Amino acid sequence: xxxxxxxxxxxxxxxxxxxxxxxxxxxxxxxxxxxxxxxxxxxxxxxxxxxxxxxxxxxxxxxxxxxxxxxxxxxxxxxxxxxxxxxxxxxxxxxxxxxxxxxxxxxxxxxxxxxxxxxxxxxxxxxxxxxxxxxxxxxxxxxxxxxxxxxxxxxxxxxxxxxxxx
Numbered sequence: 255x256x257x258x259x260x261x262x263x264x265x266x267x268x269x270x271x272x273x274x275x276x277x278x279x280x281x282x283x284x285x286x287x288x289x290x291x292x293x294x295x296x297x298x299x300x301x302x303x304x305x306x307x308x309x310x311x312x313x314x315x316x317x318x319x320x321x322x323x324x325x326x327x328x329x330x331x332x333x334x335x336x337x338x339x340x341x342x343x344x345x346x347x348x349x350x351x352x353x354x355x356x357x358x359x360x361x362x363x364x365x366x367x368x369x370x371x372x373x374x375x376x377x378x379x380x381x382x383x384x385x386x387x388x389x390x391x392x393x394x395x396x397x398x399x400x401x402x403x404x405x406x407x408x409x410x411x412x413x414x415x416x417x418x419x420x
Contacts, residue, residue, distance in 0.1 A: 264303050264353035277392055281400045285322040288329050288403060290396060291357075295385040296372060298337030298360035300399070302329045309352040326356050328410070332402035333358050336395065343372065 270276035271287055280288040280300070291299035304314075304322060311319055326344070334342050339360030346356050359372050367375055 262307060262353050263351045264355050265307055268303060278387060280396055281403055283325045285318055285325050290387060292387055293381045293385040294387050294391060295380040296359045297362060298333055298339065300329065300333050300358045302326050302356040304354040307353050309348055309354065328406045329403060330358050332399055332406055333360055335402050336399045
């Protein structure tokens, strides 16, 4: 990461990760950090925070952009494997926090308004004391998600070595 920006929520989260005080931190990848969402109204909600403080994909150099998108897709696959949703919603918004970060929302059959974007459901119902992530959830799912991501990375590394040799 080039630098930490003041008044940036994502940079603050990354700083907490580096200080080892972010309990939701799952794994550091080459281009970003995997964290579980602070609220788990959508069970398995995960974020992928870009290491670079950049607002748009096209502002990343080509190699970093490719890595960031590839790693985000691996995180998404790991979230699917861990939480078994019907569908996974991927969102890269940045309207509020201009530091690029992916929201990965597993959508389950019991979700309210399953055909609508999660943002259309009232925030006070999605983000409250009842939905706040807790140690029980973290202890149960963080190691599973971390292992799943590592397994997928190793699989793709082996697969790429084989295809290059052939």
